[in-house]
Amino acid sequence: MLTKDDIKHLSTLARIAVSEAEEESLAKDLDAVLGYVSEVAAVATQKDAIPPAGDLRNIMRDDDDVHPGGEFTDMILKNAPDTEDGYFKVKQIF
Template sequence: MSEITPDLVRHLGVLARIELSDEEVQRLTGELDAIVDNIAKVSEVATPDVPATSHPIPLHNVFRPDVVGRMLTRDEVLQNAPDAADGRFRVTAILGEEQ
């Protein structure tokens, strides 16, 4: 039985604030239903004696020494900035008065 319905996809679109056409709703209904079915199949096979894994090959981090190097001066940092004032980057305001 299908768990994913067109109404559920439309509801998810509203929650995500995504406007979906009727074609997109139909396509996503099938795709999401296939995803849910595949997750259910994996859940059926998963057993407590099989350890969970996030990657098939063991990974390890490669670290480098944390050594302070030459740092840029303020003038070097600001030399390519499109606009600067008082030793700072100057940017256009993005928040309106309602914020």
């Protein structure tokens, strides 16, 4: 059973603020889903299975066809909430 403290911990890891009121319902929802998906434990599997995402092969290319620096900067920064001199503006980290 997930507790409210578990939800607090997950919300910090995931960087998602969760209100006090929502902690309980989230714990309940997650418990139900985890209960269901736990049935995978019943399947006997080999260790080190290869992840089956598509055809796996090496993709190589020459490092050419480089676009001029700054070509897309304005377009990309237009979507940011806060910018300065061609940079994203971020709060002090420490």
